[in-house]
Amino acid sequence: MLSLNKAQWVTVVVFLxxxxxxxxxxxxxxxxxxGIEKSRAEKIELIDIDRYIRNNKELLPPAISNDIMNxxxxxxxxxxxxxxxxxxKELASLWYAAGxxxxxxxxxxxxxxxxxxxxxxxxxxxxxxxxxxxxxxxxQKKYAVNKSRNAYDKAIELDEDNIDNKINLALxxxxxxxxxxxxxxxxxxxxLNKKYPNDPSVLYQLGRLALGTNQIDKxxxxxxxxxxxxxxxTAAYCLLAIAYRKSGDEKKAMxxxxxxxxNKN
Numbered sequence: 543m544l545s546l547n548k549a550q551w552v553t554v555v556v557f558l559x560x561x562x563x564x565x566x567x568x569x570x571x572x573x574x575x576x577g578i579e580k581s582r583a584e585k586i587e588l589i590d591i592d593r594y595i596r597n598n599k600e601l602l603p604p605a606i607s608n609d610i611m612n613x614x615x616x617x618x619x620x621x622x623x624x625x626x627x628x629x630x631k632e633l634a635s636l637w638y639a640a641g642x643x644x645x646x647x648x649x650x651x652x653x654x655x656x657x658x659x660x661x662x663x664x665x666x667x668x669x670x671x672x673x674x675x676x677x678x679x680x681x682q683k684k685y686a687v688n689k690s691r692n693a694y695d696k697a698i699e700l701d702e703d704n705i706d707n708k709i710n711l712a713l714x715x716x717x718x719x720x721x722x723x724x725x726x727x728x729x730x731x732x733x734l735n736k737k738y739p740n741d742p743s744v745l746y747q748l749g750r751l752a753l754g755t756n757q758i759d760k761x762x763x764x765x766x767x768x769x770x771x772x773x774x775x776t777a778a779y780c781l782l783a784i785a786y787r788k789s790g791d792e793k794k795a796m797x798x799x800x801x802x803x804x805n806k807n
Contacts, residue, residue, distance in 0.1 A: 588685040595645050606640055627653055634669070644673040644686055651693065660701025667693035667707070671714065687718050708734055709743055716751065742772040749778070753785050761785040769801070776805035 599607050610633060617629035630649045638646035647669035654662040670690035677683040694711040701707065712734065715727030723729075728751065734744045749764035765782040769775050780802040786795035 588681045588688070591644075591648050591685075594682075595648065598642050598645055602640055606636065610636055623656055627656055630656075638669070643669060643676050644682060647673050647686065647689065651689065654693065654696070658700070660697045660704060660707070663693050663697035663700060664704070664707050667691075667697055667710065671710065674714075674718065683718075687714065690714055705734070705738060705741060705743065709747060713747065740767075740771050742768040742775055742778065745771070746775065746778045746781075749785070750781055753781055753788075756788075758785055758789045762789055769798075774805055776802060779805060 599610065602610070613629050613632045613636070617626050617633075620626045620629060630652045634646045634649040634653070637643075637649065647666060650662075650666040650669045654666040667690050670686045670693060673686040674683055674690060677686055691711060691714055694707050694714065697704070697707045698711065709731070712727050712730035715730060717727075720726045731744060731748055731751070734741070735748060738744055745764045745768035749761045749768060752758075752764060753761035762782070762785045765778050765785055768778040769782060772778070779798050783795050783798035783802050786792075786798055
């Protein structure tokens with residue numbers, strides 16, 4: 543039988559400990575990564591959208607339900623993608639008109655997956671955002687939020703120059719805050735302002751949020767710059783009138799209000 547002295551035993555023990563650390567450590571890292579990916583998927587798939595759509599069909603008037611089933615049949619029988627896309631567009635329209643924006647957004651997403659364009663993903667994201675506003679049920683709202691952000695990410699990836707998608711993604715985090723980073727939406731808008739300092743839409747949103755938190759000086763500064771860049775920016779003039787009034791500058795408030803009322807007409 544092989545005999546080991548004390549020093550040799552220590553060497554063996556240390557070697558086995560290192561081996562176990564490497565083996566189980568790599569395994570743990572792999573499992574952790576799998577857990578993160580699974581968590582991401584679960585965050586999006588909070589509801590069974592197919593079941594949701596099936597259940598909602600039962601709530602529709604018979605005529606609309608029949609129209610939807612006819613379009614679904616047409617899509618199933620379609621031989622080319624163009625026909626399927628037209629069918630999905632019709633379904634998105636029918637569901638939205640019936641008052642089910644989440645179902646509509648699902649079909650807008652199917653179009654985006656097939657076309658894979660920045661515009662198509664932007665439309666899907668916007669429709670999911672509308673579903674967020676109209677959803678009363680918590681899981682449906684969370685599902686729509688996650689889907690909307692995912693779609694905006696894809697739209698931005700495909701159309702980097704479209705600032706509207708970046709603004710809308712930031713506003714998604716403003717309206718429904720990230721629990722781990724409640725300031726994420728505001729910080730995203732501030733970063734956009736640094737990158738596009740003269741963009742009137744970014745200035746307007748920052749001014750609107752400053753006004754909402756009673757940061758009057760910041761609101762005036764940003765909104766005044768927005769209308770300087772975009773002379774016919776009605777919404778900015780209307781908020782600027784309020785901001786000036788709150789700051790005590792009644793003269794400028796009246797001037798901004800005139801531009802607000804004039805541009806409305």
